[in-house]
Amino acid sequence: RAPSLGTSHPPLCPPGIKCGGVLSAPSGNFSSPNFPGLYPYETECTWLIVVAEGSSILLSFSHFELEYHNACAYDYLQVYNGAARDRGNLLGTFCGHSPPPPFSSAWHVMAVVFRSDRHVAKHGFAAAYRKDACGGQLTGLSGEITSPRYPESYPNDAECRWSIGGASGGGPLTLVFADFQMEGGQGCGFDYVALFDGPTVTAPRLGRYCGSARPPRTVSSTPHLLIIFKSDFNIGGRGFKAHFYSGEGQNLLLIFLFHFFLSR
Numbered sequence: 001r002a003p004s005l006g007t008s009h010p011p012l013c014p015p016g017i018k019c020g021g022v023l024s025a026p027s028g029n030f031s032s033p034n035f036p037g038l039y040p041y042e043t044e045c046t047w048l049i050v051v052a053e054g055s056s057i058l059l060s061f062s063h064f065e066l067e068y069h070n071a072c073a074y075d076y077l078q079v080y081n082g083a084a085r086d087r088g089n090l091l092g093t094f095c096g097h098s099p100p101p102p103f104s105s106a107w108h109v110m111a112v113v114f115r116s117d118r119h120v121a122k123h124g125f126a127a128a129y130r131k132d133a134c135g136g137q138l139t140g141l142s143g144e145i146t147s148p149r150y151p152e153s154y155p156n157d158a159e160c161r162w163s164i165g166g167a168s169g170g171g172p173l174t175l176v177f178a179d180f181q182m183e184g185g186q187g188c189g190f191d192y193v194a195l196f197d198g199p200t201v202t203a204p205r206l207g208r209y210c211g212s213a214r215p216p217r218t219v220s221s222t223p224h225l226l227i228i229f230k231s232d233f234n235i236g237g238r239g240f241k242a243h244f245y246s247g248e249g250q251n252l253l254l255i256f257l258f259h260f261f262l263s264r
Contacts, residue, residue, distance in 0.1 A: 020045035020114075026052070026131040032114055032124025036063070039075075039116055039124040048083060049110045051131040053146070056138070057105040059112070063126040064099035067116075072096075077125060079103055080111040081140035088141045099125075104136040106143025106164075106244075134229075135160035141170060141246055147229055147239025151179070154191075154239040158231045163199055164244055165224030171247045173225045175218045181238040183231075184211035193240060196226040212237075 017033045017040055030047050032039045049057050059079065067075040072095035079091040079100060094100045103110070112127065134148045145162050147154045164173055175195065183191040188210035195206040197220050209215040223246065229239075 017043070019043060020047050023047055023049045023129070024051070027129060029126065029128045030112075031063075031126040035124045035126055037123070038121040039114075041116055041118050041121060043114070043116045045114045047112045049105075049112070049129050051108050053108050053150075055108050055131045056136045057108070057110045057129055058102065058132045058136070059105070059110060059127060059129045060102040061099040061125055061127050063123070064094070065097055065122045065124065066095040067120040067122055068096035074120065075116045075122070076114075078113040078115075080113070081105050081143070082107045083109045083111055085111070085113070091139065104132065104138060106138040106140035108144075134158065135162050138162055138164045138244075142244060144241065144243050145227060146241045147182075150239045150241060152238075153236040154182075154229075154231055156231055156233050156236065158229065160229040162227040163224070164227070165199060165222075170223045172223065173220045173244055173246045175220075175225060175227070175242055175244045177214045177240055177242045179238065179241040180209070180214040181212050182210045182240070183235045183237055190235070191231045191237070192229075194228045194230075196228070197224075198222055199224040199226055201226065201228070 019033050023030060033043060033045065034040065049059070051057055066077060072093045074095070076093050076095045077100070078093045080089045081091050082089045082105070091103055092100055110129070114125070138145075143164070148158055148160065149155065182193070188208050190210070192208050192210045193215070194208045195218055196203040197206050198204070203222075203224075203226065206218050206220070207215060225244065227242075
């Protein structure tokens, strides 16, 4: 189900209160309604963060104070990896005084939902986001990875590391390349993508690829996968686009791709 932008069902934003919206700049800030004052009762806001395709989103919180409940059943903030409010996309639900940890999305889209009930108001939260085009820690059940500037030619002297894994209940990861064009060469010593069966380069290497042939579908034996992209000082290419998923994440990926192509 696509996230509400505060217009589909109650609770709604009180009149005159700035609440939610689409954030499409490369970086920005947003906060709960009335911050640093008390947030209003019975309010629901959704911020949809959308950056350039091929980038990920880094999200962090500088202030956080919501009504506490051990299951966050009253007032809460939720962070989703992608636009859909599917349970598999949920990165976390938060309340109380402990701020959420920094997040790195596995897509170029991230949703943040704030909800308050009819009792007890606190000062709320302040958050900042920025686009990160190269590497990151990805914990979603599915996601997309591209080389920097894709589909334009990737830059020289680049090195990116994507560490995938850590999702609750996550199993072995599958990586599928949808597009691949890089500088070739015997042994792939110039530009390359290297895959490792674990979270670090000390894990067994699953492959090292370059040229214009798409790498084969790769399945890890652990819930972690490390992807390294490296380019040298000259000669580039279009780069690559790849999708990963684990178990339940395969269904989420197919749903995302279905809606993505319908919207084009």
